[in-house]
Amino acid sequence: MSLRKSATEVRQLRRAGAIVGDSLRLLRQLALPGARLSDLDAAVAKLIRSRGALPTFRGYHGFPASICASVNEEAVHGLPDGRRLRDGDLVSFDVGATLDGWVGDSAISVCVGGGTDSDRALVAAACEALRAAIAAARVGSALGDLGAAVEAVVRPRGYGVVESYCGHGIGRALHEDPVVPNVGILGVGPRIEDGWCLAIEPVITAGSGAVALRPDGWTVVTLDGGRAAHVELAVAITASGAEILTLTSDGELP
Numbered sequence: 001m002s003l004r005k006s007a008t009e010v011r012q013l014r015r016a017g018a019i020v021g022d023s024l025r026l027l028r029q030l031a032l033p034g035a036r037l038s039d040l041d042a043a044v045a046k047l048i049r050s051r052g053a054l055p056t057f058r059g060y061h062g063f064p065a066s067i068c069a070s071v072n073e074e075a076v077h078g079l080p081d082g083r084r085l086r087d088g089d090l091v092s093f094d095v096g097a098t099l100d101g102w103v104g105d106s107a108i109s110v111c112v113g114g115g116t117d118s119d120r121a122l123v124a125a126a127c128e129a130l131r132a133a134i135a136a137a138r139v140g141s142a143l144g145d146l147g148a149a150v151e152a153v154v155r156p157r158g159y160g161v162v163e164s165y166c167g168h169g170i171g172r173a174l175h176e177d178p179v180v181p182n183v184g185i186l187g188v189g190p191r192i193e194d195g196w197c198l199a200i201e202p203v204i205t206a207g208s209g210a211v212a213l214r215p216d217g218w219t220v221v222t223l224d225g226g227r228a229a230h231v232e233l234a235v236a237i238t239a240s241g242a243e244i245l246t247l248t249s250d251g252e253l254p
Contacts, residue, residue: 003169003177004195009102010236010245013171013197016104017234017246019051019097024108024246024254027067027095031110033087037069040093041080048097056096056103056174063218068094068107070219075162075203075211075228077218087113090123092230096174103174105199106246107232108254119227122159122206126229129153129202133182134235137242139194147184150202160209162228165220167200170234194238197245201232 005013023044030040045066048055055066063077070078070092071085078092085091094107109123132149146167154161167180178190182202192198207226214221222228233253235242248254 004193005171005197005236006195009171010197012100012102013104013234013236013245016053016097016099016102017106018104018249019048019053019099020095020104020106020246021248021252021254023047023095023097024093024106025248027093028108028110028254031085031091031093031112033085033113035085037080037083037085040069041065041067044095051097051099053097053099056098056105060174068092070094070228070230072227073222073225075205075220075222076165076230077220079216079218085112088116090115090119090227090229092228094230094232101172103170103172104246105170105174105232105234106254107201107230109229109231118206122204122227123229125154125157125159126202126204126231129204130200130231130233133200133202134233134242134244137192137198137200137235137237139192139237139239141192142187143178143180143189143192144184145186146200147181148186150182151184154202154204160205160207160226162203162205162209162211164211165203167198167232170197170199192237195236197234197236199232199234201230203228203230
């Protein structure tokens with residue numbers, strides 16, 4: 001099956017992506033000390049459904065919620081349960097929305113109450129790594145170029161990269177080919193073609209990058225207890241460059 005999306009299909013992905021962007025912007029506003037994660041999950045589910053879309057994550061392989069909310073040492077796939085956010089927490093939100101059969105998917109990391117210098121630096125590095133990977137995503141580039149771009153930002157600062165969780169293609173399914181690793185070697189891997197749509201998502205840590213799965217079967221945590229930041233944007237890659245598909249409805253980054 002071709003990985004290339006037509007201009008019409010990219011427009012469909014952009015429409016789904018705008019719902020995700022708006023959802024993440026809402027979460028950024030609501031992620032205050034005392035906010036209950038389950039309430040944030042409900043607020044996003046309500047927004048997504050109000051736009052005629054469905055929360056992609058709910059029921060996906062049995063996932064029980066509409067968002068992932070990963071706090072502090074939780075790297076990805078955290079459950080939005082009854083916990084309340086506290087001043088100084090670092091929380092990553094991952095959201096998916098399906099509109100007319102097309103999927104949007106993105107993530108942000110938020111320092112609750114402003115955060116510490118170390119947490120703000122970690123999030124800034126994750127965002128910089130994401131921008132570098134997107135800049136490397138060009139027609140004809142190897143997928144290894146994207147992972148190399150992430151590592152070039154992260155490694156010199158002493159941060160770890162969670163290697164076992166990767167980006168992916170996106171379209172009518174949440175996870176399509178190809179796998180988009182967050183580590184790589186320049187020039188190595190499949191070559192990007194015009195029309196590929198990718199969700200690029202570095203997950204970086206203040207420690208080693210080694211992770212484990214909690215007994216809940218979902219939440220991935222750092223082995224050393226170091227904090228983690230997860231950021232993600234979906235992009236369409238054409239001859240004119242990489243277009244972000246998960247901006248807010250008014251064209252801003254979430």
